[in-house]
Amino acid sequence: MRGLIQRVRGARVEVAGEVLGAIDQGLLVLVGVEPDDDPARADKLLHKLLNYRVFGDDQGRMNLSLSDVGGGLLLVSQFTLAADTRSGMRPSFSSAAPPERAEALFAHLLEQARARHAPVACGRFGADMQVHLVNDGPVTFLLET
Template identity: 80%
Template sequence: MKALIQRVSRARVEVAGETLGAIDQGLLALVGVEPQDTPACVDKLLHRLLNYRVFSDENGKMNRSLADVGGGLLLVSQFTLAADTRSGLRPSFSTAAPPALGAELFDLLVEQARGRHPQVATGRFGAEMQVHLVNDGPVTFLLEV
C-alpha cells in the first residue's frame, strides 16, 4: 500500500459538487492499493498515518504526530498511486489492485481509522472526486508499506 500524505491546514473532497469529507488541520492521505496488499498492510499503514511525526513541536521541529495534535485525517482512494511510471509517456495500471481488492482494503482502512482516531473523513471509492486542500508547509511524504 502507498499513501501520499500532505500536512494540511484544511482539506475537503467533493463528488458531483457535494462535499463528502472535510477536515481542518491534519493529514490528507491519498491511498493506493497494490495487488499484493493484505489486511496486515492496512494495519501498518494506519499505524504510520496516525504516528508519523510531521507536525511541529514548540521548537519548530517535526516531532508531533496526527495523534499528538488531534488533527483530522482525510482518506481518499487513489488507484493512480499504484501506477507503473518507470518508462514510457503513459502510466500503466497493471500494478494497481483490482477494484474489488482495492475497495475491500480501503474500506478496512477507513473502518479501522474510525475506530482508532476521533476525526476521520473520506471520499467515495471509485468516484470521480475533486480534492481541495491547503498544504501546510508544504509538507508532503510518500509512505509505502
C-alpha cells in the same frame, strides 16, 4: 499499500459539488492499493499515518504526530498512486490492485481509522472526486508498507 500524505490546514473532498468529507488541521492521505496488499499492510499504513511525526513542536521541529495534535484524517482512494511510471510516456495500471480488492482494503483501512482516531473523513471509492486543500508547509511524504 501507498499513502501520499500531505500536512494540511484544511481539506475537503467533493463529488458532483457535494462535500463528502472535510477536515481542519491534519493529514490528507491519497491511498493506492497494490495487488499484494492485505489487511496487515493496511493496518501498518494506518499505524504510520497516526504516528508519523510531521507536525511542529514548540521549537518548530517535526516531532509531533497526528495523534499528538488531534488533527483530522481525510482518506481518499487514488488508484493512480499504484501506477508503474518507469518506462514509456503513459502510466501502466497493471501494478494496481483489482477494483474489488482495492475497495475492500480501503474500506478496512477506513474502518480501522475510525475505530482508532477522530475525526476521520473520506471520499467515495471509484468516484470522480475534487480534492481541495490548503497544504501546510508544504509537507508531503510517500509512505509505503
